[in-house]
Amino acid sequence: MPKQDPPFPVMNDGRKVQIDNMAEVSYISQNLYMSDPVQYPYFYRTVPNELHLCAGIGKLLKYFGWKWVSIFSTDDESSMRAIQTLKEGIERNGGCIALHQTFAHQRKLTKLELQKIHRAINQSSSVNIYYFNKNNAFSLIYILDLQRNVKSGHVIITIAEVEIMIINQKHFEISNKFFIFKPYKKVMPNFLKFIREMKPVWLASDKRAKHWWIDLCRSSCPKTIRRDCIPRVETHALSRCFSTYFGNSYSVYNAMYALAYALHNMILSGAGNGTIWTRENREVLYSLPWKLHHYLRNLHFKNGLGEDMYLDENGDLASGYNILNLNFLPNMTLKYKVVGHYNPNAPPEQDFTIDEKAIVWESSFTQKPLKFRCNPSCQPGYRKLTKEGEPVCCYYCIPCADGEISNQTDMDTCTTCSDDKWSNKKRDACIPKVITFLSFEEPLGIALTSISMFFFLITAVILGIFIYYRDTPIVRANNRHISYILLISLKLCFLCSLLFIGHPEDVTCILRQTTFGITFSIALSSILAKTITVVIAFQATKPGSKFHKWMGSRVSNSIVLSCSLIQTILCLAWLFSAPPFPYLNKRSEIGKILIECNEGSVIAFYCVLSYLGFLAGISFIIAFLARNLPDSFNEAKYITFSMLVFCSVWISFIPTYLSNKGKNMVAVEIFAILASSTGLLGCIFFPKCYIILLRPERNNKKDLRKT
Structure with a gap:
């Protein structure tokens, strides 16, 4: 409907110019600034802001x-x-x-x-x-x-x-x-009748409205608004007579009712006592508009449709919005359909309603439309990574890292699992970590235990052979008591490897490295004693040699005792300062908790290893220098080769040990113990056992002096 100048001060363009002390009612302005009661105290409207x-x-x-x-x-x-x-x-x-x-x-x-x-x-x-x-x-x-x-x-x-x-x-x-x-928006009573019967001469000053009324003369116009007249000229095809767009007529209608009720209340209250209210008395009417302010504020009235209307403390009509769906119909016409409502004054759960069945979607939608977004949601197990240069809702979905999860869609970050838990394969839940250690039941543990026991028995058999043939020249050569000590220490070396297998406990953690260090120091000091005995025995055979008094078991026993005692003191110092202890390693391996022995003092651990290396190095050097002495008193060749094997094993052990984790690290140390012990046993004692058992004819002084 074309806009008319209302008979009362009704604001129709949303302007921010406030007429001093004059109450204004707008039927069109949704400008939110106009709801400021301080800046615009006399402004009212019949549409929401x-x-x-x-x-x-x-x-x-x-x-x-x-x-x-x-x-x-x-x-x-x-x-x-x-x-x-x-x-x-x-x-x-x-x-x-x-x-x-x-x-x-x-x-x-x-x-x-x-x-x-x-x-x-x-x-x-x-x-x-x-x-x-x-x-x-x-x-x-x-x-x-x-x-x-x-x-x-x-x-x-x-x-x-x-x-x-x-x-x-x-x-x-x-x-x-x-x-x-x-x-x-609703159609007011008799409004369509007013459209049909209104005379265009009333709109002489509004050419646009006049043309609109002339369009209503077309025979194709709906009967509800078609006027009984004949158009003087042909109207264009896009005639407004098919429109249901009647502007803000409903809001104007409510604005008129609000002003009428306010005036009515003002008159009844006596605010206009002494004033004669006539149509002709416009000067009096316009001298009192500021008095309307009091009666418009928090006004409650019923319009001509019987609807309850409220003007709140901000001067806004407590109304809401219709949600319209524009439909294209098969008869080539367009039609509005109300599919929902929004009423900000209703309770929170009832303020918004939508009728999905009433919505006619575009043909590309087969049902309720897709949840439009830049890209699909990131499912649990993934997190969002924003695409550079694009809005924040445009992102990549990348899987959570190991040990992290996301259990909701579209998570910005993944949550790190606690130390005793790990992420599952889908990365959407934390599960307890698997507790692992080198056990006797698993194949690797069984294999290492079997090898250890096998060589323990071999060593025991060799010791028995040496005791049984203790009076033969090949056993008596190079101090048979030291040979017994060496064989016993090798037996202990094979057995100490078993301490590294099984669930780590306080006792086993303490005994592992100390037992290994002491037994190996006894074995290496025994080899050192045998090597020194060979050198002294050769020097003592020379005429006028002073080394004759150093011959005998006392010197060799002293070497074994003193060298072993030094290692024992190192181990005791280790135990009293920072002993090894069981430790739950939750970070070394993915998804596992490693139960292992923490060395306590790494310095002490490497001091023990270094001392063993020192003994092995001294034995190797002396044996290498004495390798060409007469065979009747000489084990130097075999000792040289055994020390070469021993040093090779432990030199390769250190980087391999440091590069492994968990039970693999333990297995490397067990392998080094078994390999080095087997090297000592095989290089020193297997040749003698071969002569004792298979070539007994060579087990005499005459043959020992050959070559």
Whole structure:
């Protein structure tokens, strides 16, 4: 309906100019600044302000799960503030803005700007908010142009209606993609009759309204608004007589009722006592408008439709919005359908309603539309990684790292599992870590135990052979008592490897390294004693040698005792300062808790190893220098080779030990113990056993002196 100058001061353009002390009622302005009771204390309106409009749009987006949104708006101050509020609401609900483009509010969009909008729609999100034309309708020409230039699969949310009329381009269909937010609107009693019977001469000053009324003379107009007249000229095809767009008539209607009730209350209260209220007394009427302010504030009245109306403390009518769906019908006409409501004054659970069955979707949607977003949700087990240069809702979904989980969709970060738990394969739950250690039951433990016991028995057999043949020349050569000590220490070396297998306990952790260090120091000091005995025996045979007094078991026993005692003191110092202890290693291996022995003092551990290396090195050097002495008293060749094997094993042990974790580290140390012990046993005693058992004829002094 064309706008008329109202008989009372009703504001119709949303301006911010306040007439001093004069109550103003707007039927069109949704400008949120006008709700400021301090700056505009006398301003009232019969439509909701823009904050409610933005809240309603946000409710619609949240209902359908639309997260990725493009916004096109005018650049006026009120719209910009409203859009900022809308953006904050979208982001608060987990959505984001693909783009926001603004256009001048003081003029119509140019063709270049329309092309810019179409290009942006096609390249960005599928949900587009048109926040302009608040107080006008979109022309059908623009909608057709939008249809031609925008691909299917888009939803458009607008705050402006579209002119509804017959389309004579029958080959052209308009997609059902529009949701429109408009303040509550109803047809007032006798309003259509007023349209049919009103004389255009009343609108002589409004040429646009006059043409609109002339269009109603067309025979194709609906009977409800068709006027009984004959058009003097042919009207254009896009006639307004098919439109249901009657502007803000309902809001004007409520504004009139609000003013009427306020005047009525003012008169009844005696505020106008002494005044004669007549139509002719306009001077008196306009001298009292400031008095209306008191009666408009918190006004409660019923309009002509019997509806309860309230003006709140901010001067806003407590009303809401209809959510309209624009449908293209088979008869080539367009029709609005109310599919939902938003009433900000209703209880929280009842303020927003939507009837999905009433919505007619675009043909590309087979049911409720997809949850539009830049990319699919990141499922549990994944986290978001923002794409550089794109909105925050555009991201990659990358799996959580080992030991981290995400148990919800679209998580920004993964949660680290506690030290005693690990992530499952899907990375969506923490599960207890597997407790592991080198046990006697597993294949590796069984193999190492079997090897250890096998060589222990071999050593025991060799010791028995040496005891049984103790009086033969080959056993008596090079101090048989030292040979017994060496064989016993090797037996202990094989047995001490068993301490490294099984569940680590306090006792086993303490005995592991100390037993290993002491038994090996006895073995190596025995070899050193045998080597020195060979050198002394050779030197003592020379005429006038002073080494004759060093012959005998006393020197060799002293060497074994003193060298072993030094290692024992080192081990005791280790135990008293920082002894080994069981330790739950939760970080070395993925998804496992390693039960292992912490060495306590790493320095002490390497001191023990270094001392063994020192004994082995001295024995190797002396044996190497004495390797060419006469064979009758000489084990130097065998000792040299055994020390070479021993040193090779332990030199390779250190980097291998440091590069392994958990039970592999323990297995490396056990292997080094078994390999070095076997090397000593084989290189020193196997040749003698061969002569004793298989070549007994060579076990005599005569043969021992040969070569």
